[in-house]
Amino acid sequence: MKVYRLKKTQVLPITMEEAWDFFSTPLNLQEITPDDMNFNILSDIRGEKMYSGQIINYKVQPFPLVSMRWTTEITHVEEGKYFVDEQRFGPYAFWHHKHFFEEVPGGVLATDIVDYAIPFGFIGRIANSILVKRKLDHIFDFRYQKLEEVFGKVKETVKAA
Numbered sequence: 001m002k003v004y005r006l007k008k009t010q011v012l013p014i015t016m017e018e019a020w021d022f023f024s025t026p027l028n029l030q031e032i033t034p035d036d037m038n039f040n041i042l043s044d045i046r047g048e049k050m051y052s053g054q055i056i057n058y059k060v061q062p063f064p065l066v067s068m069r070w071t072t073e074i075t076h077v078e079e080g081k082y083f084v085d086e087q088r089f090g091p092y093a094f095w096h097h098k099h100f101f102e103e104v105p106g107g108v109l110a111t112d113i114v115d116y117a118i119p120f121g122f123i124g125r126i127a128n129s130i131l132v133k134r135k136l137d138h139i140f141d142f143r144y145q146k147l148e149e150v151f152g153k154v155k156e157t158v159k160a161a
Contacts, residue, residue: 001093001094001117001121002117002118002124002125002128003094003115003116003117004115004116004117004118004128004133005113005114005115005116006112006113006114006116006133006136006137006140007111007112007113007114008111008112008140008143008144009109009110009111009112010109010110010144010147010148011104011106011107011108011109011110011154012107012108012110012147012151012154013106013107013151013152013153013154014107014108014151015107015108016080016101016103016108017080018108018151019101019107019108019110020079020080020101022150023083023099023101023110024049024050024077024079024083025048025049025050026041026043026045026048026050026054026056027041027045027046029041031146031150032142032143032146032147032150033139033142033143034138034139034142036061037060037061037062037139038059038060038061038067039058039059039060039061040058040059040060041056041057041058042057042058042059042069043055043056043057043058050074050077050083051074051077052074052075052076052077053073053074053075054073054074055071055072055073055088056071056072056073056074056085057069057070057071058070058071058072062091062135063131063135068090068091069089069090070087070089070090070091071087071088071089071090072085072086072087072088072090072095073085073086073088080101081100081101082098082099082100082101083098083099084096084097084098084099085097085099092116092117092118092119093117093118093119093124094115094116094117095114095115095116096114096115096116097112097113097114097115098111098112098113098114099111099112100113106154107154110147112140114136116136118132
């Protein structure tokens with residue numbers, strides 16, 4: 001089984017407290033997922049913050065006319081530093097998503113590292129190269145833009161010569 005890695009980083013012009021409050025609220029995932037995925041959280045988690053051992057059920061439409069259920073578990077949480085979600089049931093043969101947060105000048109550096117594998121061997125590797133990788137890039141590019149809308153862009157400083 002081939003395991004792929006996707007890594008995305010973004011500096012958000014907010015405090016660590018604001019970052020953690022937003023990202024540790026599972027319902028916010030709907031806000032930062034593209035509309036074309038018809039992402040819907042099925043679990044009753046209104047007002048909940050994430051915790052280790054939390055199981056969350058979703059319905060998602062990764063491609064037109066393809067709808068599926070997805071179950072993840074929050075396996076690790078260190079408040080203000082990182083959390084990990086892992087697929088328990090769903091479209092991937094393997095899904096391990098780490099979310100790291102670090103205070104940096106100008107805000108918080110948010111880093112997503114997703115290690116994933118596609119089922120079906122050789123056919124899965126082909127599907128990754130022509131469909132899945134592009135879809136994941138689309139999802140995380142959307143997330144990047146949406147987070148800039150929600151929190152604003154980090155202002156670049158220009159040094160005088």
